[in-house]
Amino acid sequence: MAARHLVIGAGTAGLNCIRTIREEDGGASEIVLVAAERPYSRMVLPYYLDRSIAESHVFTATAATLAAWKVKTHIGRKAASLNPQANALTLDDGTTLEYDDCLIATGSRAVKAPVPGADSPGVHSFWTLEQARAVIAGIAPGSHVVMVGAGFIAFTILNSILSLGARLTIVEIAPRILPRMVDDKGAALVDAWLKKHGVKILTGVTLVKIDDARGKKRLRLKKGGDLLADLVVMATGIKPNLEWLQGSGIRINHGILVDDHLRSSVPNLYAAGDVAEGKDGVTGAPVVHAIEPTAMEHGRVVGANMAGRDVAYRGSLNMNIVEVCGLDVASFGAWDRPEAEAFTALRSDRSAYRKLCWTGDRLTGAVIIGRAADVWTTNDVGMLKGLVQTGGRLGAWKEHLRRNPFDVKPAFIASRTTARLLPDTTLGRPSRAPEFPTTVTR
C-alpha cells in the first residue's frame, strides 16, 4: 500500500514538503493537506501592501496546482489534537485523519504587546493575508501610522507604509532598533538613516495603553507624550502555533525538537519551519530561526525523507535582509556572539557598515549595511554568506579582511570556496525548477 502522508500547514515548509514528495515519487503516494489558510507566502505580503503586486500573486499553489499534485485538501480547517499512538489527527470540525507519517508545519502567529486597547479596532498585526487586507484598508495617503516594535518584521513593511504616502512613527521599548538583526553600531547607523528620511523613531519608551481620542487611536506612553494615530501596527513578536499539540507527548522546547532528518521525538512525525527547533549549521545548537529559508530547506528535507530517501540536513543558516528607504541591512550566521572576535568598519560618507565575526580563522557571522544602490555593485553579500556557510579556514585572508573588510572577493575565491560549494546540495541531487505541476505525471 502506498504511504499516506499528512501535511499540516500550507506555508513555506508545508508546500516545499509537498512539492518535494512529488518530485521524488511522481504522484505515487497519498498526500493529505490540512491548513487553516490557503497556501500563500507571508513574506511577500509587504509587496501586496504597497500594491506592487496583486493579491493573487501571494498564493503559492492554487486548487488546480494541488489537484495536479494529487493532494487531498482540508483548507480552512485547523488541526485540533494529535494522537501519535493511534497515528491520528483530529480537526476542529471533529474529522479524524489517519496517516503513516506526518509533517507539522503550522508556523507562527503574531503576538501583540499586552496593553489595554491592543485588541481594539484600528490596532493591527501584520502576519496573515487577512491582517494584511485590514491594514491596506486602513491606510490612506497622509495617514499617521504608528508601528509598535522595531524588529525585523516591522522593518519589512516600513517601505510599503511610506510608499502609500503615510507618515510613520516607530515606538520601541528597547533602547535601540533591530535588536535581533544587527549590532549596536549597525542599529545606530540605520536609526540615523531613517530619521534623515523622515521616520520618527522613539526608542526606550513603554506603551501603557491604547484608547480612542478625537476619532483616532491614542497611544499613552509611560514617560508621557501621547501619540495620535490613524492606524497602529503592532509588530511586537511572534509565537509558534504549538498549543494544539498539548498532551501529544512530543518533545517541545522553544519549538518541536527535531533530529538531523527533521524527525521529532516520535519517529513518524516530522516538524519544519517556524515550529521546529533544529540544528543551526554554524553553531550546531538547536534553534528556532523563524525565517523563510529555514522553513524552505526544512520542508524540502522532510519531503525527501517522507518519500523514502535518507537525507540528513546540514543545518540552517540564520540570514536576513531588509531594505529601508534605500538602505540595505543584512546579517548572517552568528553575528552577535559577544565572545567572538569581530572586525568592524564604518564608512560614514557612504552609510556603509561591516562586521565580520570569527571563530579562529573561520568566518562565522557577518553584518552588512550599505546603500542599496552601492551594495549590489559588488558580489560581497552573497560571498559572505558563502564564507559563513562553508566555514572554511581562511588563513592569511583573515588578516587581509581585518585591514580590508570590504574586499571580500579575493578572499572568497583564493580560499577555494567555490570548489567547496559546488558539490553541496540539500537533497543530494540537483534542485528542480519550481513550476512543478506540469511534470507531476510520470
Added chain:
Amino acid sequence: MKVLKIVPEKCTGCLRCELACSYMQTGAFQPAKSVIRVSPYEGHTSYAPYTCTQCAEGWCMTACPVGAITITPAGAKDVVDDRCVGCKLCTIACPYGTIFYDHDTRKAFKCDLCGGAPACAEACPTAAIVYEETTTADWLADFAVERSARLLASGAR
C-alpha cells in the same frame, strides 16, 4: 550541459564581456549591470571574470518565496521578471554572490546564459570565456591563489 568555462590566465582585462553582457541583458552598455564581473589581481597586472556557475543546488531558485526563478532550456537559472517581487532573498541565498538586485527595476537579475549563446563568450577576444560542454569547476582558485601571494605577504608584516 554547456557551461561558461573561465580561463583566467587568458583574460587581459579589456572588459568587453561586461559591455556585451550589459548590452544583451539591458539593451544599453552599462557595465554596472553586467552579471559577469572582471576583477583585477596583483595591482591590475592580471584579471579574472566571474559569474554564476548555474550551480546544482540553485540556492537562489529554491529560496525564492514565489517561484520566480526557473531553469531555462539552456540549463540556466533565470529570474522571471513578472513573478519577482524584489524581496532580495535570492541575493542573500546565493553563496557565490552572483545574483544581483537592480535598484531601478526593483527585480533580481543574474546570468541566464543568454538563451544558449552567451554574449560574454562571443565578445571575449582571447577565449578567456568559452561556452562548452563540460562540468563546471572552480575555474579561478588556482589563479587567485598564485596572484594573491604577494598581496597576502605584504600584509603579513
